[in-house]
Amino acid sequence: MEILRYAAFSADPSGGNPAGVVLDATGVDGDEMLRVAAEVGYSETAFLLPRGDDRFDIRYFSPLAEVPFCGHATIATAAAYAQRHGAGRMHLSTRAGLIDVTTAFTPDGTTIATLTSVAPRTDPIVAADLAELLAALRWDSADLDPALPPRVAFAGARHPVIAAATRQRLADLDYDLPVLAALMARHDWTTVDLVWRESPTVFHARNPFPPGGVVEDPATGAAAAALGGYLRELGLVTPPAIVTIHQGADLGRPSVLTIGIPATPTSGITVTGPAVPLPAPPPALI
Incomplete structure (x- = not known):
């Protein structure tokens, strides 16, 4: 399992909120995800499970427990995925509901992500x-x-x-x-x-x-x-x-x-x- 580390909501690594990102957690169970999140030590680590056609399941773990949804880890995951596979749209199935995310690259190469929440x-x-x-x-x-x-x-x-x-x-x-x-x-x-x-x-x-x-x-x-x-x-x-x-x-x-x-x-x-x-x-x- 490859663990990436990203800072979300900042274009400077010294700012923003750090998140762990696993772009393919196929076959990993919740106990192992929790162990990895505790080892990473950030407030959340996101685990992406690809389903095809830009659709994914995603799970979020703090070092102590699973959480239903995490915004900064979603932005971090989308940016990491875009940098590997190109900008576009992702449909994420979370425990809180469906979250759509779009990504784009600015002229200076910064990756920008936008999520749309469930109904508030x-x-x-x-x-x-x-x-x-x-x-x-x-x-x-x-x-x-x-x-x-x-x-x-x-x-x-x-x-x-x-x-x-x-x-x-x-x-x-x-x-x-x-x-x-x-x-x-x-x-x-x-x-x-x-x-x-x-x-x-x-x-x-x-x-x-x-x-x-x-x-x-x-x-x-x-x-x-x-x-x-x-x-x-x-x-x-x-x-x-x-x-x-x-x-x-x-x-x-x-x-x-x-x-x-x-x-x-x-x-x-x-x-x-x-x-x-x-x-x-x-x-x-x-």
Whole structure:
């Protein structure tokens, strides 16, 4: 099995979110995938199972567990596949549903991928759960932006969307990892999408990810898609709209995610970004 390593949502290997990529995992079972993901050590590793005619099954594993959908690993996988087999379209069957991905090369040779999420939805957060979440984050209600109400957003995975009133509140992240991990496990939350709105179409985000064994994700495509659905459903943008999300700067791995929000309420959200191979360690054969 050849394991590739890519950074998604950055054209610079020093930025973006690293992902492991296996372009052909035919015959590999879930236990072995989990072992490989733990060995790679990134927040997710994607395992592609070709079915022919640009159709694939794909599975995603953090070092601790399988997840139904991962945006940055999807972008990384599509870029790696395009660099081996040419740009085009891929139809990915995930445990969350069908994800279509397109790839293209820019004039300078950068590989760009765009995924279209499953139909998003947004649900309320029970007051007691919100109080417990804020306590785990060591935030209180005064830290929140009242124009962006807390919700649980879904576009392949579930993410509470919690909006900070200031950029400084977002920058000062010091949460109780064991408490937050237990809360997220009870509610099947993949990451917590902490955001600050710079302008109507520019956001900054941080994503605690204790269920994956990672303190924070530097770029979270699934949460970006969920945020797009949240913004549309709550009338916080006028679709069709393009929204830019800056993530990872506080970790020293700056990432840029571009989301497209169609006007149709049931349409999937598009998430676009570049991906580049990581220079070290080199691809391993196991």
